[in-house]
Amino acid sequence: xxxxxxxxxxxxxxxxxxxxxxxxxxxxxxxxxxxxxxxxxxxxxxxxxxxxxxxxxxxxxxxxxxxxxxxxxxxxxxxxxxxxxxxxxxxxxxxxxxxxxxxxxxxxxxxxxxxxxxxxxxxxxxxxxxxxxxxxxxxxxxxxxxxxxxxxxx
DNA sequence: GCCAACGTTGGC
DNA sequence: GCCAACGTTGGC
Numbered sequence: 001x002x003x004x005x006x007x008x009x010x011x012x013x014x015x016x017x018x019x020x021x022x023x024x025x026x027x028x029x030x031x032x033x034x035x036x037x038x039x040x041x042x043x044x045x046x047x048x049x050x051x052x053x054x055x056x057x058x059x060x061x062x063x064x065x066x067x068x069x070x071x072x073x074x075x076x077x078x079x080x081x082x083x084x085x086x087x088x089x090x091x092x093x094x095x096x097x098x099x100x101x102x103x104x105x106x107x108x109x110x111x112x113x114x115x116x117x118x119x120x121x122x123x124x125x126x127x128x129x130x131x132x133x134x135x136x137x138x139x140x141x142x143x144x145x146x147x148x149x150x151x152x153x154x
Numbered sequence: 155g156c157c158a159a160c161g162t163t164g165g166c
Numbered sequence: 167g168c169c170a171a172c173g174t175t176g177g178c
Binding site: 007009054055056059113134135137 | 174
Binding site: 033034035132133134135 | 158159160161
């Protein structure tokens with residue numbers, strides 16, 4: 001099993017929005033970055049992910065989700081009225097993909113970016129999230145990093 | 155709202 | 167293939 005981290009602006013789509021969605025699951029659309037797309041295409045059903053709130057008063061990890069459907073074409077790229085429309089993505093040869101994720105649980109407390117950064121040069125060295133200038137919206141988390149972050153929760 | 159960091163685009 | 171211009175992300 002592999003581990004990931006999904007960023008979302010809570011004003012756009014929060015952990016609670018996912019929790020309140022039908023069957024507590026939804027598709028993760030709108031990713032328009034090749035590296036993030038490639039990560040999504042390598043996700044397997046059952047993989048786990050952190051749900052991270054970005055661009056908000058207290059950025060940090062708020063919950064855990066599970067991949068419940070593997071990558072398939074992101075249809076929002078074909079819709080001219082969609083915010084993430086990309087005329088270069090052809091339905092015959094889609095450029096962008098998405099996965100479905102299911103809400104698992106909320107963390108007992110928010111683990112802030114600030115707190116995670118304290119370990120950027122030790123336990124969490126190499127974690128893409130705490131590397132300077134990182135802008136990836138979907139990124140991998142190693143198993144040791146995953147376990148370490150879960151230990152911080154307590 | 156500012157701005158640093160980064161990815162993408164397109165002229166050459 | 168280089169690189170300047172531009173757009174976006176996201177912390178602060």
